[in-house]
Amino acid sequence: TGTSRPQRMLKAVQKNATKGDPQSVISAIDYYCRHKEWAMNVGDDKGLILDSVLMEVNPSTVLELGTYCGYSTVRIARLMSPGSKLITVEFNPAFAEVARQIIAYAGLQDKVTLVEGSSGDLIPKMKERFGIKYFDFVFLDHWKDSYAPDTKLLEDCGLLKKGTVLLADNVICPGAPEYLKYVRNSPRYESRYYKSNLEYTKAEDGLEKSVFLG
Numbered sequence: 148t149g150t151s152r153p154q155r156m157l158k159a160v161q162k163n164a165t166k167g168d169p170q171s172v173i174s175a176i177d178y179y180c181r182h183k184e185w186a187m188n189v190g191d192d193k194g195l196i197l198d199s200v201l202m203e204v205n206p207s208t209v210l211e212l213g214t215y216c217g218y219s220t221v222r223i224a225r226l227m228s229p230g231s232k233l234i235t236v237e238f239n240p241a242f243a244e245v246a247r248q249i250i251a252y253a254g255l256q257d258k259v260t261l262v263e264g265s266s267g268d269l270i271p272k273m274k275e276r277f278g279i280k281y282f283d284f285v286f287l288d289h290w291k292d293s294y295a296p297d298t299k300l301l302e303d304c305g306l307l308k309k310g311t312v313l314l315a316d317n318v319i320c321p322g323a324p325e326y327l328k329y330v331r332n333s334p335r336y337e338s339r340y341y342k343s344n345l346e347y348t349k350a351e352d353g354l355e356k357s358v359f360l361g
């Protein structure tokens with residue numbers, strides 16, 4: 148059997164990045180995935196949009212749904228202010244194991260809590276387990292069919308407040324049609340599409356930014 152794609156990505160980080168330097172971790176992953184082996188990180192094109200929306204919000208609390216190898220976790224956490232917290236949820240234990248090591252290599256482990264499990268099970272436990280009142284920013288990057296139900300669950304659990312920003316990856320490719328319909332038609336959201344490319348390719352993809360209106 149040998150190594151997995153996430154394990155090979157981790158090796159590339161350990162070989163080419165500088166410990167404690169998040170930007171070098173991001174660059175090492177982007178180089179590896181563009182020139183050696185594609186992987187489903189948000190990537191550098193959409194990553195620049197993620198960076199700018201994140202900086203605009205300057206959140207104290209962030210929820211990421213779908214950690215994978217921790218690329219977007221590092222992109223987000225590197226821009227967060229001291230004392231702010233990022234909770235990232237990953238269903239796949241093998242992905243979570245690699246992500247922990249990549250997040251630690253970047254030196255961002257103190258800002259990040261990685262939780263293994265299903266978002267549907269964990270969202271209702273956020274308040275009691277992590278003392279979270281509200282999330283200021285939510286990055287949706289997990290299973291596309293879960294985007295809409297998890298958004299409704301976040302509303303029902305009182306985890307969104309007026310001004311909370313949801314940013315969803317892959318709304319074109321692989322696509323999240325039910326989610327787009329929901330946030331674009333709901334009077335409780337102000338939505339906008341940021342056109343970009345599927346990571347490391349020329350195919351179209353984009354991010355949907357939706358502001359919760361309360």
Ligand SMILES: Oc1cc(-c2ccc(F)cc2)cc2nccnc12
Nearest residue numbers: 187188189213288289290317320321
């Ligand atoms: O950014 C992504 C891209 C893809 C993906 C896979 C295969 C393709 F051909 C195209 C796109 C899947 C994803 N699943 C979960 C979270 N993010 C994903």
Ligand SMILES: [Mg+2]
Nearest residue numbers: 189288316317
């Ligand atoms: Mg994605």
